[in-house]
Amino acid sequence: MKNRLRVLRAEREWSQGDLAERLDVSRQSVNAIETGRYDPSLPLAFRIAELFDLAIEDIFTAPSRETSR
Amino acid sequence: MTRWEGSHTHEDEQSRAALCGRYGSDDDRIRADPVRRDDLFPQFASTGPLAYVAAALPAFPIICVFALIGRYMVEERDEYLRMLLVRQSLIATAFALTVATVWGFLENFGLVPHVDSYFAAILWFAGLGLGSCANKFWPGRAA
Secondary structure, three states: OOEOHHHHHHHOOOOHHHHHHHHOOOHHHHHHHHOOOOOOOHHHHHHHHHHHOOOHHHHEOOHHHHHHO | OOOOOOOOOHHHHHHHHHHHOOOOOHHHHHHHOOOOHHHHOOOOOOOOHHHHHHHHOOHHHHHHHHHHHHHHHHHOOOHHHHHHHHHHHHHHHHHHHHHHHHHHHHHHOOOOOOOOOOHHHHHHHHHHHHHHHHHHHOOOOOO
């Protein structure tokens, strides 16, 4: 699933480790989510959205919207 | 010769081997199955439950490894790492069961020698290695 996680992280000058620490997950998880190799669960997606003070849809691109472009 | 209840005697082995046509002689049988039960406990005279307990003791640390892997799987809070471990374990289980099942049928037809059952655990641990390799090349739920 495409997402803007890397952009949002760069805006705050956070490393993947910093973001992982704030989300209480491993750095590998952050890397996998950023590169689209892993889709987070709903609770984790909500935690990511709350951390950046955005809606989930503003961070993650719904697969249905990806194919329609 | 040491004998305890439920074990196969040398005469049982030979008559069964002769029936199966598997072994031509005792030397052939020893070559095929060098670990003989009655050689393992030459001084062990008990035929009761203690023999079973003593024989099964080496399995205890291996069982603990399985329990610890299961416990780690439950306690891992990171969902991505937990997913990787579960997939790794599933591949290990599939690998071990596949090899054990195929080997069992080959053994039934006398094509391969008998292998002790605990090799299933060894296969499972080897399967963990295969699972780890698979995790490298098989991404999670990719976009």
